[in-house]
Amino acid sequence: MSKLPLIIKREYLAKVRNKSFIVMTILSPLLVVGMAALVFYLTKANNEEKKVIGILNEGNFFRAQFKDDASLSFIPFRDISLEKAKDSAQHQAYYGLLYIPQGDHIEDVAEHIAFFSKESPGLSTLSSLESVVRNQVREVKLRNFGVPDEVLRDMGKNYEINVSNFTGEKKLRGINEIKAIIGGAFGYLIMMFIIIYGAFVMRSVIEEKTSRIIEVIISSVKPFQLMLGKIIGTSLAGITQFLIWIVSAGFLLFLLATFLGVSMGELGGSQIPPDALDTVNNMSGGAQEKVQLYLMELLNISWGILLLSFVIYFILGYLIYSSIYAAIGAAVDNETDTQQFMFPVIMPLMLAIYVGFFSVFNNPHGPIAVAFSLFPLTSPIVMLMRLPGGIGAGGVPVWQFAASIALLVVTFLGIVWVAAKIYRVGILMYGKKPTYKEMYRWLKYS
Incomplete structure (x- = not known):
């Protein structure tokens, strides 16, 4: 060698x-x-960009549920038709338009909510909007059953199971x-x-x-x-x-x-x-x-x-x-x-x-x-x-x-x-x- x-x-x-x-x-x-x-x-440029979404709400539900956050900003339209709202959102280059129709029951309204956009919206954006709708429908239905507000607040609390070994040491x-x-x-x-x-x-x-x-x-x-x-x-x-x-x-x-x-x-x-x-x-x-x-x-x-x-x-x-x-x-x-x-x-x-x-x-x-x-x-x-x-x-x-x-x-x-x-x-x-x-x-x- x-x-x-x-x-x-x-x-x-x-x-x-x-x-x-x-x-x-x-x-x-x-x-x-x-x-x-x-x-x-x-990453910095992406985090600074907000998606602007127009909202046309013709009913009495979901009036205050859609709030601005780090990624979404909502602009309400009032007293205009759906077609004019779509033209306005498209002309002003909004990310999309969320249409909430009129109705007497929140379940019927939620089933007919529509989102209009030039391109297919991202899953994270849709999930965020659907989460707001889902939570509000659930809250209204529980209120109709007479559930107090303090109970509703407690129902949104997260619970975690404590994990430890057999000697009691936390894991x-x-x-x-x-x-x-x-x-x-x-x-x-x-x-x-x-x-x-x-x-x-x-x-x-x-x-x-x-x-x-x-x-x-x-x-x-x-x-x-x-x-x-x-x-x-x-x-x-x-x-x-x-x-x-x-x-x-x-x-x-x-x-x-x-x-x-x-x-x-x-x-x-x-x-x-x-x-x-x-x-x-x-x-x-x-x-x-x-x-x-x-x-x-x-x-x-x-x-x-x-x-x-x-x-x-x-x-x-x-x-x-x-x-x-x-x-x-x-x-x-x-x-x-x-x-x-x-x-x-x-x-x-x-x-x-x-x-x-x-x-x-x-x-x-x-x-x-x-x-x-x-x-x-x-x-x-x-x-x-x-x-x-x-x-x-x-x-x-x-x-x-x-x-x-x-x-x-x-x-x-x-x-x-x-x-x-x-x-x-x-x-x-x-x-x-x-x-x-x-x-x-x-x-x-x-």
Whole structure:
């Protein structure tokens, strides 16, 4: 293995000196910052825009129920016909016209309420209007049955079930979902890195194979050494690019925030508006306690273990998949021929993201979540979704965590052995599209 460091160095330098690598390393942070600034601008512009809706109410119901809010503004029309109201709303470029006909019974009136607009209205706008109608009909019907006003007010109160474990310790609703999202973000990074830089390994193998350079290299280097060197060298180049992106994008975001006079949280879309801050400050004792419990739950996440696990699963997951990519690159003559092999490679990654979210959200210790967090091709993503809950004592059992890593190591050794067999034969084959049956036959060659 004395030549392995030379191969790694060659692959690393070949990648970082590539013009496209340099251009993307420079442009990507600029694009990220530009997108962040664009999203900030569009979000701010969208929040400032109000939908103006005209109201023509010909009856006695719903006189004071439609009130202006942050997104809707209502303009009443009086003493005009429906046709004139529609013409006026269209001429003044209103978002739409809400028509409330005359009637003696509120149920009949509600059934004939109509909304006119130039284009189909958004679901959120319709839901908001229908909610007002539904609540008012319900309130009037209850009043007709003699229900007092104080009872009506109490009926609108929300009730939440208190959740705690058997020892009496309070538990929070939705905390499993929040933790799964945190772990899923780490898993998503692993998936993107595997797809992007695994494809780099495959293209590198194809380029050397089609240029016949590989015939010269293979005369002095073992195929296994060459394959492993490509995998490690490309991964180091990718990590270098990621680190440059993180540092430069963070610096550019700081400069942009300083220039625009906004906070970093506002650029990310997470700044709390002043009125929301006032609401938080004026919270009742129970609400403040709940916020503190959520913060304590997030702070109690074993971030050190989570980050260390991320590095372990990142390395093992990338080595497994990049070995498969290298074997595919050695088996074909051009990138077009790789399409028949790509779906089975990407499918476990996509499955891990979607099945992982659905299973871990509902039951992080259920059989589906456990199975996918142990299966080597999906465990780098699904296990990271479960790990924010901790290891042991209510979190991921220690044996599952250890078994997951052990299975990854064993799978890596097995896949590297299989990939090296395919790589050794396929790297010198030209002009023929390989099939799964033929690649299986290569494994039997001594």
